[in-house]
Amino acid sequence: MILVVLLLILAALVYDSNTRIVEDTYTVANGRLPEGFSGFRVVQLSDLHTTRFGENNSKLFEMVRGQAPDIIAVTGDLIDEERDEDYVRELMTGLTQIAPVYYVTGNHEWASGWVRDLFSILEECGVNVLRNKYVVLERNGDTIVLAGVDDPNGPYDMKTPRELVSEIREEMGDPYILMLAHRNDEIDMWSELGVDAVLCGHAHGGLIRLPFTEGLIAPGREFFPTYTSGIYRQGGTQMLVSRGLGNTSFSLRLFNNPQVVTAVFEREI
Numbered sequence: 001m002i003l004v005v006l007l008l009i010l011a012a013l014v015y016d017s018n019t020r021i022v023e024d025t026y027t028v029a030n031g032r033l034p035e036g037f038s039g040f041r042v043v044q045l046s047d048l049h050t051t052r053f054g055e056n057n058s059k060l061f062e063m064v065r066g067q068a069p070d071i072i073a074v075t076g077d078l079i080d081e082e083r084d085e086d087y088v089r090e091l092m093t094g095l096t097q098i099a100p101v102y103y104v105t106g107n108h109e110w111a112s113g114w115v116r117d118l119f120s121i122l123e124e125c126g127v128n129v130l131r132n133k134y135v136v137l138e139r140n141g142d143t144i145v146l147a148g149v150d151d152p153n154g155p156y157d158m159k160t161p162r163e164l165v166s167e168i169r170e171e172m173g174d175p176y177i178l179m180l181a182h183r184n185d186e187i188d189m190w191s192e193l194g195v196d197a198v199l200c201g202h203a204h205g206g207l208i209r210l211p212f213t214e215g216l217i218a219p220g221r222e223f224f225p226t227y228t229s230g231i232y233r234q235g236g237t238q239m240l241v242s243r244g245l246g247n248t249s250f251s252l253r254l255f256n257n258p259q260v261v262t263a264v265f266e267r268e269i
């Protein structure tokens with residue numbers, strides 16, 4: 001009897017940990033941010049793995065809309081193995097009605113076998129696909145650079161992050177750079193390149209979040225990973241790691257609810 005009760009409690013916890021979305025707001029403060037971007041709000045959605053929240057993703061849309069974002073950043077692993085074009089169209093049609101959407105690939109896109117078709121669908125939906133490129137954002141008369149890199153599992157001859165940042169500096173001088181990147185383990189590189197802020201995911205919060213740890217399991221199945229949730233600082237770089245929203249085929253979350261991240265940028269003197 002006790003065993004049955006314990007199993008029921010565990011089942012309820014697992015259900016909650018995989019279906020109830022939470023929202024967390026982080027402040028990214030830096031003296032290099034132009035004044036016009038004080039209060040700039042980015043909603044970050046990472047690692048959806050074709051997961052829906054509510055009918056036709058209605059719960060997710062409601063939560064994102066409630067955060068009143070200036071832009072929405074989708075940081076990779078949007079899809080999983082299964083080809084699901086309807087999911088992508090439904091999600092991106094909903095999100096682009098809320099705010100401009102910027103997207104970078106994760107490792108799962110490159111493993112999916114339909115990444116080229118995915119790019120076409122995203123572009124049809126009005127999503128800005130940042131494949132080792134950058135755009136200039138303007139707000140209250142000031143500008144910053146928003147850049148995005150493909151996951152390292154992309155084409156072997158693609159432009160490297162180093163080349164992208166050099167290109168930005170050659171063309172734009174020394175702007176504030178906000179980078180979108182799927183991987184969570186490259187803070188050394190971003191810091192060396194002098195990127196101001198990075199939004200990433202990939203870690204799924206370490207799947208099972210236990211007290212005093214960064215979660216239990218890394219995406220590569222190693223135990224006790226690092227850089228799985230929240231803001232990490234190195235030099236002048238701040239890297240914000242989302243715990244993500246979905247799961248890969250055989251994994252489950254525990255004490256690690258799907259997370260909608262809002263990054264609020266502030267100028268700090």
Ligand SMILES: [Fe+2]
Nearest residue numbers: 077106107202
């Ligand atoms: Fe990933």
